[in-house]
Amino acid sequence: MLDLFFIIQKLILVSAVLAITLVIAMYTTYAERKLAAFFQDRVGPNRAGPFGILQPLADGLKFMFKEAFIPANANKFLFVLGPSISMIAACMACGVIPWGSSLMIMGHEVPLQIADLNVGVLYLFGVVSLGVYGIMIGGWASNNKYALLSTIRASSQMISYEIAMGIALIALTLSTGTLSLKEIVSLQHGGHWNVWVQPLGFIIFIICAFAETNRMPFDLPECETELVGGYHTEYSGMQLGFYLFAEYINMFVSSTVMAALYFGGFNFPFLNSLGLSHNLVTLLGVGVFFAKIFALMFFFIWIRWTIPRFRYDQLMRLGWKVLMPLAIFNMLVTAVLILL
């Protein structure tokens, strides 16, 4: 039966995870602006608060008090629904991430994971594939041609890259033999990271992750120079804020997933030989996990400010003709190696 402690513990965990996700997403915007500036010999936002650290708050507050404009010929219900779906889909993925092993509190073992689904990887995959609805619905409801074009791009891009991503994941599950994220992470202790086992799979996965989060060089749905604002062309105020926010949450979630699946999650070498208490090791593990996540997010940002973007047809070609065969090849090789 569900006891009170369990409920409280999960409630706290859920709210903590959500809060941390939101704060990190918020500050990712700041990091992106600041890093972009540094990559470009500039200084970046520095006027809102010391070093500009209040910049995301300023943006958020501004969004809240900005007129939320609904175009006259838009479908009002869907127009409002779109950004919310984006946001919810982005947040939902956090539920199965093992943030750390477990804490011992008052004799209870508290796992730092909201839900340990035994099909966690598939759950993640399913949730990620839902994110496109927000874009599609919002873009279509705007009744704007740029938004519609962007919707077309977004949905076809998502579908195409999901396939390669899924196959890369299959190869990964072949080698780990489980679909539970927690087990996948704990299998990687002591530096036995999956990235060494599945290097090609990881490369495919990270490319697909870029595509799924609409980040450069795959940011076709919202590329400014072609489609103005893409699907959010007609959005203003907090609804726009949701969209922009969802993008950063997605980026955070993908980094988290990659860190968990390929970089050992909260594992770090020699964690058991330090002779520290269980809780301390767990906390250190959480720290290490976040360090990995931030490193990956830095990579996302770094790539964005370096390379040009693909063209729509080239993106499709890359997805279908390069990544998918590669992923299948990778899967077959993995399967053969396991059989041997």
Added chain:
Amino acid sequence: MATIVDAPEGVSGQGFFLTSLEKAVGLARKNSIWPLPFATSCCGIEFMATMGSHYDLSRFGSERPSFSPRQADLLMVMGTVAKKLGPILKQVYEQMAEPRWVIAVGACASSGGIFDSYSVMQGIDKVIPVDVYVPGCPPRPEQIIDGLMRVQELAGSEALGRRNSPEYKALLAGYGIL
């Protein structure tokens, strides 16, 4: 057309909410002014220079140009606006969500400048209300930043209810904007 965002109840009434809310919102708006560069000619190049590393508009939180009028807070009209372009400019302004500000950057946008000719609009304030004028042909980036800081002043001190006030509506009506 424009349905202005409903201010929280009580703000328009006297002193129910603390004015600190207004202050906070003002500060937020001030530091997050997203410009819509309506760059038609030379001043647009100086705007690029302002975006560039040497001047770095991002310090003011304004490096994200929003080419969609809905998302922009500040319409920066840079360069000559011919009479042919006037209606488009007005349309862009109408599409912007409140609160919105306008800078006329450079001589052409402010007054027509050197182009006192049959085809050039003699100042964009003939079609849309302008908040800040920046002189120069083109203005130096310093001057553009200066103009932006003026807008920040405006944004930082604006009352939340201003955009619903009859005066503001009268101002817009004076330009034939609903």
Added chain:
Amino acid sequence: MILGLFCFLSLLTIMSALSVILSRNPVYSVLSLILCFFSIAGHYILLSAPFLAVVHIIVYAGAIMVLFLFVIMLMMRTSDVGLTSWVKRIGSFFVVGVLGVTIVALMQRGTLVLPRYLASVEGSVSSLGRVLFGQYAIPFELSTILFLSAVVGVVMLGKKS
């Protein structure tokens, strides 16, 4: 509690399914269908088949319905909302009614196949795998041939234009 959830999910399933055929805007229909799929996935979870639930979402909500939505969005503009004809609506009622009766009739004849297997084994992924590749290997492979031919057909159609 389980019963409550079941009732809620069933209600949701029925409501959303009705909304699929009743809503005048095809986009709403698709969205309702997605909701319907979600509630069905909920049923799967209640039947302790999380794997099926997740796969259901990935395949139907994540992929197929995206395509549906994609096509419908392209076919029509936001402003024009179709299916106004009463004949169509009555027709769809009729069709759905017949289908519903058929399904109920089938349900009475035989019980659903899946829960019988799933209830018996824990760790549904491997059990499902065993079932699919053991007992039902031939039908499974046959269905893949069906898919393959569908793929080939699509390629052919695409090449033609």
Added chain:
Amino acid sequence: MLTNRSKVVVNKTLTFSESLYFPAIFRGLMITMSHLFKRKVTVRYPEQTRVFSPVYRGLHVLKRDEKGAERCTACGLCAVACPAEAITMVAAEREPGQEALFREEKYAAQYEINMLRCIFCGLCEEACPKEAIYLTPRLVPSSFKREDFFWKKERLLETVENRVDVSRRLMRPAQKGAA
């Protein structure tokens, strides 16, 4: 080929390693990374200001001579030379007793520059035979109202205490005799 100087500069065939995308991306990443640690070139205006060239054509100044009298003689050449027609002036005759105020017999009773029209081309400065008007490396401030940009003589004139240095704006050295 019209000349013998042409040189084809395009090579569109990709080598195998180039076709893998990665070398160029990696090189690009290295370049951006190197910039991450570079000194930032940003001039933090308004706290820091950039050094303007001494000949920068900014805000105008109406000069006074060594004794503090206005140099302008209201000849109107600046107004004529102005392609934007931004300068307006009204001339007046100097009254006896005003020698300390105005250097020449005529002076500008009103002098106005419309800073919104002005294109800062520097032709007025060149046209002035009395070295009365100069452009300076100062900037015209932006403002909220159109009216703030009609700079009257009082605003343009330098004060005796606070001279504007234009000594480095020299156009060209004097020649012996014109022509």
Added chain:
Amino acid sequence: MTTAEATSLLQPFQDQFRTSIVSVDTSSDMVTITIDKASVIPVFKFLYSEAGLSFQFLTDLCGIHFPDQNPPVLGVVYHLHSLTRNIRLRIKTFTPVSEPTVPSLTPVFESANWMERETYDFFGILFEGHPNLIRILNMDEMTDFPMRKEFPLEDTTRSDKDDTFFGRKQNNAL
């Protein structure tokens, strides 16, 4: 290439089109030939395809208005460049304002399309045979042709200028 060389090179052309050539001027920076407007197309076709000349590059095309001539005329000035020979050539043709038609050069040069539209827009010269002779720079609603000399330059709605001063003509009406 000097003007003299250019003149000798153009001799066969001049011989062939003796009747269409109104005048030849070699005093300016390049050979200037004024032709009859009726023969615009044959002249340009000849200049384009004649092997020794191959004036295949239409550098420029513009209009000009002489209101003080009797009758007032509109002119079209073409600048041609033979890239292989590296000679430039200026060709003019005139038409009275009352009958502003000139054959269009679009069959010979693609580039003439917009330049002729611009000329039409500015001067109201009607290019016969032009595929799409509509205004290009000015507003479609405009009825005047602004580059004609009688059209005032300045915007009448401006309010911040006072031009009753030194040397400036009032209202600048030429």
Added chain:
Amino acid sequence: MNDQPVEKSPYVTLNLGPTHPATHGVFQNIIHIDGETIVDAVPTIGYIHRAFEKIAEHRPFYQITPLTDRLNYCSSPINNIGWHLTVEKLLGVKTPKKVDYMRVIIMELARISDHLICNSILGVDTGAFSGFLYMFQQREHIYEIYEEVCGARLTTNIGRIGGFERDFNETVYLKLRKFLKEFAVVLTEFESLFNRNRIFMDRTIGVGPISAERALNYGFTGPNLRAAGVDYDVRVMSPYCSYEDFEFDIPVGTQGDTYDRFMVRNHEMWQSLRIIEQALDKMPDGPFHADVPEFYLPPKEDVKQYMEALIYHFKVVMGEIPVPVGEVYHSVEGGNGEVGYYLVSDGGRSPFRLHFRRPSFIYYQAYPEMIKGSLISDAIVTLSSLNVIAGELDA
């Protein structure tokens, strides 16, 4: 992709511009698209038509220089100097070698700054923003040099009829040398970001191509023509300003596509650096203006002292000195192609007729043909690689 919406017209009409982010300046393109493929495009221009030619008919010669600034504002000095050369041609003025060399330096700087904008914006339009800012820092340095010479950054109004308003001072030479050194480094860096990057190459190769014949027939000049393989360069074909003294190559492309244009511009920047270096090395001594008292203002000191100088001063400013009656056409190799000035003088203070041959105006009419059948992304990349400047387009 077969995703045509069911509409009355078989194609979707998309209004690209006039405030679209990729149309730097204001062009409007009404494009008909089938999926993302462009079927047809109708450009509308004239949104910043400023009536240059009409204004020029009402201004004395020296006041037209600021007007020319605003034609192609990415490389104003070339326009300024081209105009001065035109007037000098009309007047029959011969400028000293030093003036020529100074002009060459300024014009090549302007060419670099023009190509720099074009190429880095092409980078932005393909999505790589950082390269743009790296290059723009160098543009700031060019501005500094301009500022030192003429006192302005963008609309330079540099030089006067007959020469320059002031000599290059020490700072200018220092900054020039520094620029030559630094820019080479940055340009190399920029090239390694783009030149062999497959994403960029895929985005640009075969995009918006135009054959040499079509380009010539459309009246293309400058880098866009050279990208198609025709090595037409005004600096070589009809040299002005002692360009014959300098060694430089004419980079040409092969197919006239976007990548060719990009590469040609990149290489022209290298050639410009070469020319500047040669001009600096060979810079002769002498006056920095020609001896034309009728058009070149006397020094202020002389105006104060000599009556004759004062009279000339008044006459020059008032524009009362008669000019020869006649017509000239002069062209210079602008940043964007052949910039021509057709000047008809009736002897008055202003030109009787002044026509600018504006390369952007000529390129832009080929734009619909170049983008037909390509994707929207291609259209945008093509537009930025054509480097159509609104000020020049609409005059």
